Amino acid sequence: MDTKWKKYKYIIYTKTVIFILACVSFSMFWGLSYKLFEFHDALYSQNYYETIDFQSTIGRYTHNVVELNTKLINDEKVKEYLSGKNVDAENVRRYKIIIDRLSKNKNFIYYIKDNKTGKIVTNIVENKPLEIIKNQPVYMYENQWNTNYYTNISDMINNTEIKVYTAVRFPLKSGDEFYDDYTKFINDRKVVLNYIIAICICLAVFFSAFIYFLITAGKEAKDDNIKLLGIDNIPIEISTISVFASAFLSVLIFSSFNNVYSITFISFIDAIIGMTYVLSIIRLLKAKKMWQYSFIYKSIKTLNNLFFNNGFRKTNIALFAFYGIINGILFYSLCYFKDVFVLLTFFIFLVIAFNFACLHYFSKVVVSLQNIIDAIEEISTGNIDYEKKGEMLPELKYVMDDILNIQRGLKNALNEAVKGERMKAELITNVSHDLKTPLTSIINYVDLLKKEELDEKTKREYINILNEKSQRLKQLIEDLIEFSKASSGNLKVDFSNINLHDLVVQSLGEFEAKIKKADLEVVVNCTDKNILVSSDGKYLWRIIENLLSNAVKYSMKNTRIYIDILKDDAYGIFSIKNISASPLNIPAEKLIERFVRGDVSRSSDGSGLGLSIANSLTESLRGVFNVEIDGDLFKVTVKIPLIL
Known part of the structure; x- marks a missing residue:
């Protein structure tokens, strides 16, 4: 008897030690894994030049030399400072910072050449500096900056003939950021290797212990009888909920105390709970008694007939x-x-x-x-903003959900009705104003022609004015009819294959005279001249015409209109940008409403329907229409589905 107890005690001690060892290895795995990700660069980068530190530092230095030799060197305050004057200005302070940073550098080399003036700026004393830069393992040049940092480097040398080449000289010399970061990277690589080895050991220990328990769980001797423990009597539903609740609590704790010590400790507690739960499941499965300890099974068996009908x-x-x-x-x-x-x-x-x-x-x-x-009761009395109060039983929750769905439907219908009435009132007001103005002029000039004895020159002037106002009235009526058709969806659209680039170029040709008269310059950027979209050519041309007309009409004189023609995975894209002559003091989404203009004084010839028509036509063509305003910069983007 004493020998049997000693053997039983030995088994208990052995399993306890292995259990604790498994939990410790699991917690150390998570703690070391968390610590490992602190060495992001050493973990994911093959060499120092792929690290975020290197890319950030070379990007910052490149930005500094470009800023120094393009922006700062031409600044009036900086020139005054360089001439010997005591100047305190933001750009002067920036100049001093960059000069100080570059003077302390040991490894960063650069070569800047202005092809227009032939001026060369470099910190390389040897001959053939450009070849020296290109012989380095990594160098940056022109507009192909292979870094995600300081993307406005290109902006500073755009529209210039300045070429910039920068690199880090190899082998590195001690005494600057590059050398320090490189040394840290090498040391971190060694640390990462040690962490990976430790993590692999922890995983090996944990899985070995787990396999051991998988084989021996429930067995105390060589016989096949499975011995259940007291903890196995807890219903599987309760233990499962408890495990998931502890896991959820652990996630909350991790987010609150996000450090390696808390993660290791909480992982140790989770390992104890998880291992206990899994081993209990294994014992029950081996004993084939899991369902006998299941509360759900008993409940379903007892109440199956009672709850068979879900009513x-x-x-x-x-x-x-x-x-x-x-x-x-x-x-x-x-x-x-x-x-x-x-x-x-x-x-x-x-x-x-x-x-x-x-x-x-x-x-x-x-x-x-x-x-x-x-x-x-609340909804029936007109309170469509009523919010659900109190908890609901699952058996009745669907009833409340249906009632709230009805409430939301009523609210949406009421909002649409109010919006429709508001837009109807605005439509009447604006139509009256825009139609009355040219009509009044026509009536007045006709009366003048009837009542006064006028010479031929004056008559021709009056007739020209009458022609202009009548054409204006005609355009307003046509725009109103077109808007009505487009917004109501009563357009007959014939989809065909359209080359977006060719259509835009053709439209620009027709607007060439108006663009020159308005003292504007058009800059077209096209990534692909063979962008085929599925659209109706007549309506797509109308969209482009409206946008070009809008840009010509409202752009500031002596500015540029930028047109981009490109595509993505699903759409052919046409965008147009211009600088507004008048302040754009209304939201972008307001501009595409009917009879709304950027010229709030309504002194221009526009009807206020151009963008609204373009928006409605784009929707009819299954496209996407978007307006953006940034200060006085006005941008419209039209996306038309590609032919797939």
Whole structure:
């Protein structure tokens, strides 16, 4: 007997030690993994030149030399400072910072040449500096900056003939950021290797221990009998919920105390909980008794017929019947207990507990029904902003959801109706104003022609004015009709294959005279001249015409209109940018509403329908229309589906 106990105690000690070892290795795995990711560059970069530190530093130095030799060197304040004057200005301070930073550099080399003036600036004393730069392992040049930092480097040398080449001289000399970062990278690589080895050891220990428990769980001897522990009596549902709850709590703790020590400690606790749970499942599976310990299985088996019908009324009738039957059995059982203590214990722990649980459930039913009634009353009186109050039983939640869906539908319908009335009022007001102005002029000039004795020159002037105003009136009416068709969706669209580039170029040709008259310059940027879109050529041309007309009409004189023609995976894209002559003091989305102009004084010849028509036509062509405003910069982007 004593020998058997010693053997049993030895097994317990052995499994306890292996269990703790598994939990420790698991927690150390997570702690080391978290620590490992602190060495991001050493972990993911093959060499120093691929690190974020290197790219950031060379990007910053490149930005400094470009800024120094393009922007700062031409600044008036800097020139005054260089001439010997005591100047305190932002650019002067910036100049001093960059000069000081470059003077301390040991490894960064650069070569800047202005092809226009022939001026060369470099910190390389040897001959053939450009070849020296190109012989380095990594160098940056022209507009092909292989770094994600300081993307405005290109902006500073755009529209110039300045060429910039920068590099880091290899081998590195000590005494600057590059050398320090390089040394740190080499040391970190060694540390990362040690961490990876330690992580692999932890994983090997953990999986070895897990496999050991997988084989020996529930076995205390060489026989095939599986021995269950006291913890295995906990219903599988409760243990599963507990494990997931602890995991969720661990995630919250990790986010609050995000350091290696807290992660290691919490991982150790999680490992104990998780291993205990998994080993319990394994023992139950080996013993083939998992379902016997399942509360769900027993509940489904007992109440299957009672809850077979999902209807709310039948379910609650079944619940009331179940409540009456169980209560009858409980109270009938009280008659068979003669001992007062046993009688009280049975009454308190079964009868009272069962009735309290039922009362709690039925009170929730009543509260849920009352919440539904309150919602119906509030919504029926016109309170469409009513919000759901209180908790709902799952059996009644779908009813409340349906009521709230009706509420949202009413609210959306009311908002649409209000918006429609507002837009109708605006339409009447703006149409009246825009039609009345040219019509009044026509009437006045016709009266002048009738009543006064005018010479031929004056008559021709009046007739020209009448022609201009009548054409203006005609254009307004045509725009109104076109807008009505486009916004109502009554357009007949014939889709065909359209070359977006050719159509834009053709439109620009027709606007050439107007563009020159407005003292504007058009800059076209096209990445692909063979962008085929699925569209109606007539309506797509109308969209482009409206946007070009808008740009010519409202652009500041002596500025440029930028047109980009490109494509992505799904759309052919046409965008147009211009500088507005008048301040754009309204939101971008407001500009595409009907009869709204950037010229808020309404002194221009526009009808205010151009962008709205373009937007509606784009939607009819299954495209995307977007307006952006940045200060006085106005940009419109039209996306038309590609032919796939």
